[in-house]
Amino acid sequence: MAVTTYHHGDLANAVVEAGLRRVRQRGLSAISGRELAGSVGVTPAAIYRHFTDKGHLRAAISQAAREQLARAISLPRPRTLSKRGAAERFRQIGLAYVEFALNEPLLYAAAFEICEPPRPDSPSAWEVLTEALDDLVRSGAMPASRRPGAEMVAWCAVHGVSNLITAPMAGVPVNQRGAVIQQVLDGVKRSLQITP
Amino acid sequence: MAVTTYHHGDLANAVVEAGLRRVRQRGLSAISGRELAGSVGVTPAAIYRHFTDKGHLRAAISQAAREQLARAISLPRPRTLSKRGAAERFRQIGLAYVEFALNEPLLYAAAFEICEPPRPDSPSAWEVLTEALDDLVRSGAMPASRRPGAEMVAWCAVHGVSNLITAPMAGVPVNQRGAVIQQVLDGVKRSLQITP
DNA sequence: CTATGATGTATATAGTGATTACATTGCACG
């Protein structure tokens, strides 16, 4: 590839990626089209060839953040399906979700700052969750009667902890966070009647 | 009072209240100092006599939103303390929280968009929750062993539902929301071992 | 090889947050 070409080649992705870097440090509200364009080595107006609006750009960055979250919780699925295995994986997914929020709080916040209906072509956290819950029922670790709406129950709990613990408002000292997370995950387990 | 005075009299509060009106319609990110100043009938620069920064102004509006939320869930406390009464009030508080989020989604989002450590002088949602949980233990509706960290467990669940259900991402059709809310609240009850 | 659409540049406009110097006011204090 040439050192400098008039056409960038993949501006849309490059600008979103630069946006993610910025978001990780300063948050979604701090991104500026001009600065982003500069950091990619392009004129500000060029961005508008790929994004109609600043809102469109922000939405794309938020979407990318959601994809990163989905990847972070996409743990490998064990080849054999056991009650214990399914329950453990389910638990690990929940922990991975909270950990992502704790490690990248601004990225996590950006993922939910602009919410679009999920696009079916991109990896979605919802699908990961659905799969894990189906595994729970298939393995017999969770009664089928509890299955409907289970995604929301689990997600609400985990999302709630992440959101509140990430924010300074949490009012919970750092050394107690582990216990709170534990307690919330146990609540989910109890609520969904996951046995092992 | 005169029709027009050089000094406004209570600009800080007036501008925050105008900000709340704006937030309710367009969201916290859409507020502009100039427009707010204009809507209160004052010069843009006047705001900076009361707020150091735009961040400061936004934080004040967010704080005001949090106070509205706290007021919305401050249900009257029954005079006699029974197990059934304490459990029912706890439940009603949770429902009021979710309802607030559903009725005023942008205001609710603004309340958590900027989080400061809670000021002890203002009515706080946390205190309402603490009081309700203490009542649960006092009335015997909840074992004392489950008390530590119970605020977080309850808040995480309710906050999670509100947050996800409010956003388009929820992926849950409107007619199923009631069931999901019900399920999440039941999960809290189970997790905290609230008996009646 | 060339015309055409996609992509980037140059330039301009309106609105924004913020700063400065100045005007007006209400209130404490002699």
Add this chain to the structure above:
DNA sequence: CGTGCAATGTAATCACTATATACATCATAG
């Protein structure tokens, strides 16, 4: 009862941002 001073508002200004328009450059299909 002034009167001077601190609080509060105004006017004018600057740098920056999003966005629109007209033009330049390229990549590629025919």
